[in-house]
Amino acid sequence: MKIAIYGQYYKENTEEIIAKVLAVFGYYKPQVAFESNFYDVLKENNLLNEDFPVFSSHKELDGYNMFISIGGDGTMLRAATYVRDKNIPILGINAGRLGFLATVQQEHIEDLLPLIFEGKYKISSRTLLTLDYDGKDKALEDLDYALNEVTVSRKDTTSMITIETCLNGDYLNSYWADGLIISTPTGSTGYSLSCGGPILTPEVNSLVITPIAPHNLNARPLVIPDDTFIELKVSSREEQHLVSLDSRIISIDVETTLRIRKTDFNINLVEFPQEKFLDTLRKKLLWGEDKRN
Template sequence: MKVAIYGQYYQNSTEPIIKDIFIFFNKNNVEMVIDLSFLKTLYEKGIIQKEYKTFSSHSELDSSFDMFISIGGDGTILRAATLVRKSGIPILGINAGRLGFLASVQKDNIAAFLQFIIEKKYTISPRTLLSLSSKSKIEGLKDINFAMNEITVSRKDTTSMITIETHLNGEYLNSYWADGLIVATPTGSTGYSMSCGGPILTPEVKSLVITPIAPHNLNARPLVIPDKTEIQLKVSGREEHCLVSLDSRIASIKNESVLIIKKTSFKINMVEIHEETFLKTLRNKLLWGEDKRN
């Protein structure tokens, strides 16, 4: 078995996790190829001494890899998706953070869950992504023009609201007068969109969510639409620029820019272990069913 390993280092939370992972994989003769910058950190911290093969870009990841291991929180997995891209390599998230919906393996059960991986006792959950395009030049996004969670437009250099004129498949929907607008995938429905009052979608739902951020017109509600819909946004405001974000990547766009958002032709494959399903994660993270009387 051959795995790519990528992660973030936090001394108090990830060091024991990293050691457990390396011990387990070495014991089971799993070939590990480590992200170059992550490996340098591990050497500097004295966590490992052995030499490993490395990768530093998405072009070095191919079908010879059985899995991509992400160590950190949900943000780490979103960055991992920019490395995996169209390769189809399944991503397994090992949670070193707190409230996470993507990282399915918890730090208390690493060895047991990694044994499931060795024995191939897991399923693949394909996740929809969104692409962004515009006739206007968007500085800072380069070739990573897709998002796994959401694409968001928001105000930049002002406290004044912006107007987001929205069309769906060419038909006018609404002009949102708000701090911004979120277009979320089912994966992203438990992120920023949920914090702004949007609904939760299960990962297999073929839908997207449009959620306004602090709308001035209070009758503007989150809207669920088919994921094959092409969304056109025209953003205007008092300042010369607004912000657009693709997950954690942020860029500045000129006022009156027109953005096109639609589903990508490829998906990201997330590993789901039977003992840690999406519904179980919802119950645990959102404390559903908890009752102080009990």
């Protein structure tokens, strides 16, 4: 088995996580490669006692069987831009706080990680969104995928913006708000949720349109089929507005038509029987918790 490992930061628990991961690998003997920047960080902190191959882009991941992300949900989102259309399952080891995507907690590494070698896991297929617009910089093509959401928002102003929204060529609404979120089922537990959007289970073939602080309180979140072609056009007092794809933010001129659609490939997340989505939902959102009982 060939395994790629990715992380973004060195944290207090990184040493313990790496030690546990390498201990499991020492027993099963997979071929292991580290993302180059993460590898340098681990070397600088003396966490690796041998040399490993490195990779720096999705083009170098041919032939890999598993992609392990070490960090929080933000690291998982960045991991998706490496894997893209290669259908490599992504396993998230949580070194952060919330962990909706990175569901393997460090105290369970030694119990759960061996299951990938024994084939005792399931694949949760997740929808991705892609963004296109006239004048798009070709340098952004490797980063134009969003696992959670595509968001338009105001820039350099306290004034609201107007987001003209069309679905499959038909006019829906002009949202007068701070912004608008186009969320996948995966992202429905993130920014969209904090703005009042509904939670979707991962297997639902839908997207959510959620306005951010709309001035018209009748503008409610809307669930649409995930094969809907979405067009957005922002009007503002400023010359530019912001567009974010997960955590990656760019500035785009107002009156530019943004074209958002589902990609023709999905991201595959590893799911263990002990860490199902509904279990994660209850634990992370504290459903059923009541101090009176």
